[in-house]
Amino acid sequence: MFSTMFQATGFKRTLDLCKQGKIDEAAVLLKSLQDEFLAVCEENEALKEQLSEVADVLDLAEKIQFDGQKYWLTDEGEKKGPFCQVCYDRDGLLVHLHEHKNHWECQSCHGLYMVQQDSQTETKKKTILRTTLKKTIPLFLEQEMV
Numbered sequence: 001m002f003s004t005m006f007q008a009t010g011f012k013r014t015l016d017l018c019k020q021g022k023i024d025e026a027a028v029l030l031k032s033l034q035d036e037f038l039a040v041c042e043e044n045e046a047l048k049e050q051l052s053e054v055a056d057v058l059d060l061a062e063k064i065q066f067d068g069q070k071y072w073l074t075d076e077g078e079k080k081g082p083f084c085q086v087c088y089d090r091d092g093l094l095v096h097l098h099e100h101k102n103h104w105e106c107q108s109c110h111g112l113y114m115v116q117q118d119s120q121t122e123t124k125k126k127t128i129l130r131t132t133l134k135k136t137i138p139l140f141l142e143q144e145m146v
Contacts, residue, residue, distance in 0.1 A: 057092070064088075069113050070097060070104065086111045 010033045017026035065072050070082040073094065084106035087095040097104035097113060104113040 064094075069116070082113070084109060084111055085113075 010029060014026045014029045014033070017023075017029065060073075063074050064083075065074060066085070067082075070085050071088050071094070072079055072081040073083065074080075081094075082097045082104060084093075084095040084097055086109050087093045087106060090109075093108070095106055095108045097106055099115070102115055104115065105111070106113075
């Protein structure tokens with residue numbers, strides 16, 4: 001790549017070469033300036049794309065929440081997910097988890113996440129179990145000695 005000084009003075013030098021009748025030299029210089037300009041434009045586009053990707057990552061980071069096991073995405077007030085913790089932390093990918101009876105499973109890394117029971121559901125189950133068993137059943141029976 002040419003220096004910024006070359007770019008700044010290159011156009012004046014091209015004009016001076018044209019005035020001196022050195023058209024071929026001016027054309028070579030103008031071509032090199034054009035190549036440099038196109039390279040700067042390509043670099044500028046790449047930097048804009050990188051900046052946009054960084055902005056998207058930062059935007060996502062503000063919307064994602066970790067519940068201790070898996071990630072949830074809150075977008076416009078709507079909770080989406082859950083997403084695999086391993087895939088997001090390792091690769092930056094939001095991979096939906098598939099729900100089974102007692103667990104969630106990631107189809108990408110095959111990670112398993114236990115379904116957390118609601119505390120009210122657990123309390124109801126314990127209450128039902130206590131009311132069903134009215135009499136304590138001994139685990140060991142004492143035998144009479146003869």
